[in-house]
Amino acid sequence: MATFLYARVSTSEQTLDHQQSQAEKAGFTFDHVIADHGVSGMSVLMKDRPEGKRLFDMLRAGDTLVVRWVDRLGRNYADVTDTIREFMRRGVVIRTVINSMTFDGATADPIQMAVRDAMIAFMAGTAQAQAEATKDAQKAGIANARDKGNDSYKGRKPSYTREQYTTVADLLRKSDSVSEIAQASGLTRQTVYRIKEDPAAAEKALAAWGL
Incomplete structure (x- = not known):
């Protein structure tokens, strides 16, 4: 054990x-x-x-x-x-x-099982609700900055180049594994995951920085 x-x-x-x-x-x-x-x-x-x-x-x-x-x-x-x-x-x-x-x-007791499962559900639901609230607050902050004419707001500079983004996008379409894509592009697996999760946002970040 x-x-x-x-x-x-x-x-x-x-x-x-x-x-x-x-x-x-x-x-x-x-x-x-x-x-x-x-x-x-x-x-x-x-x-x-x-x-x-x-x-x-x-x-x-x-x-x-x-x-x-x-x-x-x-x-x-x-x-x-x-x-x-x-x-x-x-x-x-x-x-x-x-x-x-x-x-x-x-436990095999149905009441104890129900209480346990309800607690798990509550904690998991709280974790997702907190994440969504944080994401909504970030979006509101960005929108507020732009509404005030802060056109220079770009967010974090991408950790990948346009060429690397294109390589990742092409290999994802071919269904290559994340590890293989990371090796081919010279990026970390975490960066590949981020591009895979939201390619539109990854493209937008490059455009914001003129990359």
Whole structure:
């Protein structure tokens, strides 16, 4: 039986070290630390993330999976609830650092199961609602800046060139894997994922910067 820490680091303000140290201060020790960097929890399913897929392959009955909170598993309601239920069916115990929640498949009592499932649903729903609220606030801020005549607002400069974007787009149409595309384009897998998730936004970012 092993204890895993899974961390998802989606922004520059988040770090693996912070999530791990917070868990260790709560009394956890780990046999394995697994982290996905720069991957959206909304649009990239747990099984589709490079390290998330690895976690699915490694977990066994009797193992414990620790996460800072359920939003590290993802911010997509259906994905998070499906992931937790899949792990519980395997006999894995899921524990959160925040709120000290424990989810497992040990109980057969229907009332306890209903309470457990309702809590999972509530936490997963909260994670998605928070992500959507943040996204809406960002859109409103951008629109407000433009309404005030701030035409110089461009957002973050793309980490890829027009040539690299074209390469990625062409290879995605050929159904090449993300790893193969990253190698061919010279980009990170996370950047390829971002282009794959929203090619229109990636194109728009290039145009905004005149690239």
